[in-house]
Amino acid sequence: MNIVILDGHTLNPNDLSWEPFKTFGHVTVYDRTPTEELIERSKDAEVLLINKIKLGKAELDQLPNLKYIGLCATGTDNVDLAEAKKRNIAVTNIPAYGTPSVAQHTFALLLELTNRVGIHNKSVQELEWVRSKDFSYFKKPLVELHEKTIGLIGYGAIGKEVAKIAAAFGMNILIYSRHANSVEYGRLVDLQELFKTSDIVSIHTSLTTDTKGLVNKELLDKMKRSAFLINTSRGAIINEADLADCLNKERIAGAALDVLSVEPPLADNPMLSAKNCIITPHISWISKEARQRLIDIAYNNLKGYLNQKPINQV
Incomplete structure (x- = not known):
């Protein structure tokens, strides 16, 4: 053979x-x-x-x-x-x-958005702490996850693992799924409620004709100004022009993406220059x-x- x-x-x-x-x-x-x-x-x-x-x-x-x-x-x-x-x-x-690795990377992205480890490490390496008049300082506001609401789009193996980790953080969990009738953690809601209520929206659904461009201006406009969007699934589920516009207008607090609609991305991809956007090169599966x-x-x-x-x- x-x-x-x-x-x-x-x-x-x-x-x-x-x-x-x-x-x-x-x-x-x-x-x-x-x-x-x-x-x-x-x-x-x-x-x-x-x-x-x-x-x-x-x-x-x-x-x-x-x-x-x-x-x-x-x-x-x-x-x-x-x-x-x-x-x-x-x-x-x-x-x-890749279920454990993708779920882990989802929280790596989320914790970077909420705890800003990279920014503060860079500050220390540039000797800002050495020069500081105070024993402690912060460059960006930090966010505690306890009792925050995370909304999961999709409830397959990865969505279930993310829900389990979120529960360990003491988070409230909302889930949108076209297939699940019951969930172990949190509760099932429709997309409108998920985007309106969540402090974090995390995408864990497959790319189909129904989900392509699913996350668009209409849904993004429902999010809290303090909310974050995370995608470790497929880039094309998000309308990237709409998300870039939303971030640049500071309609939401930030986004963290491990995937883009075209990979490697084109130089003019709007996400590459969007405000408050963290991007990793599709590595959530690669442990x-x-x-x-x-x-x-x-x-x-x-x-x-x-x-x-x-x-x-x-």
Whole structure:
């Protein structure tokens, strides 16, 4: 069996191993694959393992040997699933591998917004404390999370983990979910109430035609001026022009984003210059522990397919 990994670098920048996959056949690993080289590298593959590579009808038409696509991610929007099904190509994904890491990063972003560790560390490194007349000072107001209200959009595995951590902080929890009928922490509300009532809104839903641009001017205008917005899900769920305008007019207190609508972002992305906006480069999933889980699950998915006992098939 010919197995090709087309964009392996972000998953495994040589600190993990692809060795187990060699038990299934010949393995070729490319760190990155430019669009113009995709077909040449994939044409003899029976198995493709991909992360963000896009496989639509045009690509699948040119890959007659392909039998299996292993998505090394939870999201499936980069593969035309209908076209894959027509060709009897099995597609699997990897749910829940990054749940602890993404929930942790959500709170890393939130705590940076509320406790301003980076700004104060920079101030100390620049010797402002040495020169200070007082034993203590603050550059920006700090915010206590206890009894603040966090609103979660989405209640899958990550949303549930964030809710659990929020409960440990003593926060009130509101949840908007199109699927959940009951929740362990907090209560279910509609989007309007969530945006109007929450001190923090945190996005944990998948990107679909229904959620693209979901967070727009109408909802942002309902938020408290003191509120924060966090996104560790998919960038396109937010209308970035609307959010940038909201931040620049100081309609809300700040935002923290691990994702943008286009990645890497274009230089003119309005979020890059928006006021009171923290951005990290889509790293919430990238702890070594989460990446090892991802590779382990990808291995088991392929093993299940080859044994005619499919796992995580979409």
